[in-house]
Amino acid sequence: MILDSGDTAWMLISTALVILMTIPGVALFYGGLIRKENVLNTMLLSFVTFAIVSVLWFIYGYDLTFGADMWGVIGSITNPVFNGVLESKSLATLAPTIPTGLYAIFQMTFAAITVALISGAVVERMKFSAWLAFVPVWLTLVYVPVAHWMWGGGFLAQMGALDFAGGIVVHLTSGIAALALVLVLGARKDIRLLPHHLGYSVMGAGLLWFGWFGFNAGSALSAGNLAVSAMIVTNTSAAVGMIAWMLMDKLKTGKPTLLGALSGAIAGLASITPAAGYVNVTAAIIIGFFASIFAYNAVSWLKPRLGYDDALDVFGIHGICGITGAVAIGIFANPLINSVTTGGILFGNFNLLGVQLLAVAVVAVYSFVLTVVIAKIIDKIIGLRVTDEHEVQGLDVNLHEESGYRLS
């Protein structure tokens, strides 16, 4: 194969779009949803996560994820610190019309946003030092293996499990990890969701929606029909998710809310992510609609009943929607959209649904168990929680000696 400049141009743009999703997308979205005393800490969690993953990914992360498969479990490190890859100007094995380096940095952005997403669950009470320890360990022990299983030729890929842009690898792993981490970390003293600046969240959610085109349409790995198809279903699902949540708001409380609209859009985006390259617009409408309703009930009904404190609903939205989309592939996958699949139930193929359910179950259990173990160890060594005094006064002043707002 030879380098295709059209594909390369699109993937460079897609990579930049996904970077925009974490910084500033997630940082702003999360930053607006917490108390004003924690705005800087919350934004910094996203920023610093991006920085840590950016470095580790090229030292060993990429090779362990996409290097030659070992026993279906993990890749092998053949080019530590990416040595020789840029020099060789090679083309990517899994995307043979673009440079290996471009494929690697595109994948790096997925790793970074996955870990950054988890931070939304633990804001307002986790030690910054504990988070700095959590990021590299979780990346290495959870994200990298799961990404290898699904995308790097590991055992789930070998079984035929599909995940176009990360419903299982990104949203399920982060959503389940968020749940596991808050169960170890414990609830905040004040567990209310009282956004101090929803305007930030509007900007953040807008950047996420915009960047998601790089995330999903970029996962076509080329500038062609599949990217176009993925872009359309992504946008459709987001729009339907937004409308569905507002509808639920109206039915349940009488008033549509802005945060509800944003949450529904994110639910639609997260749920279409795994399916974006396999389904048509009708399926996208159904997926976005039901994912939004599932997520609404997870955060407004399930969470208060179970009592865990997932501060910004990472499990309730990303976890639930990752599962919804991953399972929906087994129903709606369409070989006319993407010839890598023979289709889901609607095309008479029942096997795919079983494989998808198995992949979801395996990854959920793995992410949960490993995250609990990692969290417990970090808790023993450096402690996960800030002091009560710091939690009440806010983390910005106490952990960073800065405050987000000095308006006089």
Place this chain on the structure above:
Amino acid sequence: MKKILAIIRPDKLEAVKNALEKIGCHGMTVRDVKGRGRQLGVTENYRGRDYRIDILPKTEIEIVTRETDVEGIVQAIIETAKTGDIGDGKIFISSVEEVIRIRTGERGDKAI
């Protein structure tokens, strides 16, 4: 001399300020404060869950004035700050023993 402490809705500050200016009352100290009265706050809904916000933002206006001007000022505040709904606020009046203007050293009514 009396001190008038009025706690009003933040969005009524401009109207109250203008009304006081019309009756010749210029000096005031204004603060953003938080508090609650008998109604115990309001309810807000985020992601399908209701949260009671029981400490609400209010605006506090502090005015020190001659005793003869008190009633006019109180009436001006009531007329402009009143919506008729719960949460309109309260006015407290207390005595002031002495007022001193720092620049000139004047005392009492002259310093107001």
